[in-house]
Amino acid sequence: MPRPRSLTPDQLASAALTVLDRDGLAGLTMRAVATQLRMSTMGLYRYVTHRAELEALVVELVFGGVDPTPPAGPADWRDRIRIMVERVRTAVEAHPAVVPLSVSHRHTSVSLLRWSEAVLGILTEAGLDGRRRALALRGLLSYVIGAIQLEHLGALAGAGTRAIAGLPPDEFPHLTETARYARRIGPAEEFDGGLDILLRGLLDPPAQVDPSAPAPE
Amino acid sequence: MPRPRSLTPDQLASAALTVLDRDGLAGLTMRAVATQLRMSTMGLYRYVTHRAELEALVVELVFGGVDPTPPAGPADWRDRIRIMVERVRTAVEAHPAVVPLSVSHRHTSVSLLRWSEAVLGILTEAGLDGRRRALALRGLLSYVIGAIQLEHLGALAGAGTRAIAGLPPDEFPHLTETARYARRIGPAEEFDGGLDILLRGLLDPPAQVDPSAPAPE
DNA sequence: CTCGTAGGCGTACGGCGTACTCCTACGAAT
DNA sequence: ATTCGTAGGAGTACGCCGTACGCCTACGAG
Numbered sequence A, B: 001m002p003r004p005r006s007l008t009p010d011q012l013a014s015a016a017l018t019v020l021d022r023d024g025l026a027g028l029t030m031r032a033v034a035t036q037l038r039m040s041t042m043g044l045y046r047y048v049t050h051r052a053e054l055e056a057l058v059v060e061l062v063f064g065g066v067d068p069t070p071p072a073g074p075a076d077w078r079d080r081i082r083i084m085v086e087r088v089r090t091a092v093e094a095h096p097a098v099v100p101l102s103v104s105h106r107h108t109s110v111s112l113l114r115w116s117e118a119v120l121g122i123l124t125e126a127g128l129d130g131r132r133r134a135l136a137l138r139g140l141l142s143y144v145i146g147a148i149q150l151e152h153l154g155a156l157a158g159a160g161t162r163a164i165a166g167l168p169p170d171e172f173p174h175l176t177e178t179a180r181y182a183r184r185i186g187p188a189e190e191f192d193g194g195l196d197i198l199l200r201g202l203l204d205p206p207a208q209v210d211p212s213a214p215a216p217e
Numbered sequence C: 001c002t003c004g005t006a007g008g009c010g011t012a013c014g015g016c017g018t019a020c021t022c023c024t025a026c027g028a029a030t
Numbered sequence D: 001a002t003t004c005g006t007a008g009g010a011g012t013a014c015g016c017c018g019t020a021c022g023c024c025t026a027c028g029a030g
Helices: A009-027 A030-036 A041-046 A051-064 A077-093 A096-104 A110-125 A130-154 A159-165 A173-182 A187-203 B009-027 B030-036 B041-046 B051-064 B077-093 B096-108 B110-125 B130-154 B159-165 B173-182 B187-203
Strands: none
Touching: A009 A030, A009 A051, A009 A096, A030 A041, A030 A051, A051 A077, A051 A096, A051 A110, A077 A096, A077 A110, A077 A130, A077 A187, A096 A130, A096 B130, A110 A130, A110 B173, A130 A159, A130 A187, A130 B096, A130 B130, A130 B173, A130 B187, A159 A173, A173 B110, A173 B130, A187 B130, A187 B187, B009 B030, B009 B051, B009 B096, B030 B041, B030 B051, B051 B077, B051 B096, B051 B110, B077 B096, B077 B110, B077 B130, B077 B187, B096 B130, B110 B130, B130 B159, B130 B187, B159 B173
16 A cells, blocks of 8 residues: 555545635635645545535535534423534534535535434434324424525525515515514524424324325335 | 617526526526527626526526415415415426525515515414514425425435435434335425424414514514 | 617636646555 | 555646627617
8 A cells, every 4th residue: 555645534624614614605616725725726636526525525524513412401302402403503604605515415414414313313202203203304404404594595684674674565565564573583583483383393293194104114 | 768678588587497497507507598599698698797687587487487376265274375385386396407596596586575475464364473473484484495405405205315224224223214214205295294394383372472572663 | 860779799808627647755565 | 675556746728607898780769
């Protein structure tokens, strides 16, 4: 065996993350990351075959900061879920420019798999299983992904809501009125409020039990 | 006033949508759209100042296909919401490549504003108002955005789930077991299942009423 | 009739991802 | 100590992209 590699994937990823934090998503180019690492542009391709692979490394680095161990503290399983979700949210929000990347590379992250495993564990303790548990995890993921993007595209207490408040009230009576409330809702409150709705829905027994639901194989 | 324009924004948008459907998001370039319209590349810039503006036109065209009138049929308000949400889902799914664009240009679409207005109307009839109504709409939007993306990045009955089913069961016991159920869940079922959770949560009275909630101004 | 704007074409620039080539430096196996 | 395979690194080049800019033509309202 000859000469070992002199850069770990982690070093690569954190160089890219530095660029991303500094210059935003549009600034994340192979050339910029190479410069950050003080190597030639093409040198990057020794470690990575595509730009997409570099992006995946960054996403994994960010999700790697999420503690995947289920919290032992709260008795209420909904509080434990809240904590798990909050961990993802804070990890992503420390680096807003990774939001779009985290959506498209979510499925390649083993850290997020471990997170999902823990969440499923909590859901299992809560008495969910089979089909309901699968739908619950998927629903949670959908909400988290959507809510994080919404927050970064324009939180409720932001310019978009202000624009809506200025719409013609005769054409948009509910929207304009709602916008007045929405301006007072901070990002965390907004996120938790939606999560609460979802958790309340999880708690309830299913509206109707489908006897034809498939059994595990 | 001299000479009127010879192309409507709608013609522009549908040319772009044709390209998008045929060549995917990466194929949606100014050059390709111009060729589709049989004009020179730079001719496009007579109608549009950026590529982003063209993208917004496409998104508005797609959302323009969503019927914004609240459905009169079902007595249960949740069924009416389901119909409204389903309309968005089907409109977007007819053009899968528009999914990423619809997320980033969502806020510029007046069609989506009208849709939101109608949804707020239904929520109002359901007895929600003020802060709760704002959070409900935002929660619904978050879920819809996240779920649509999840579906197009890899539905439950897809390759991702199959990969998860093949993970080491000792490290991911819940995930591997859940994946076996998840393979049987079709996209529509998955989407509706998550929506049901949310709607169930909306129905319930709030877990605790916050007396310090801000009043409307 | 005329003049301002739309229509249209072509060229050019800078930046992107990345394929390819060439040379050097190391370090484990011999 | 020598050898040899791979990592490191630089540089060049290609084909895309968005788009700034200039020039000429055609039309239609005043």
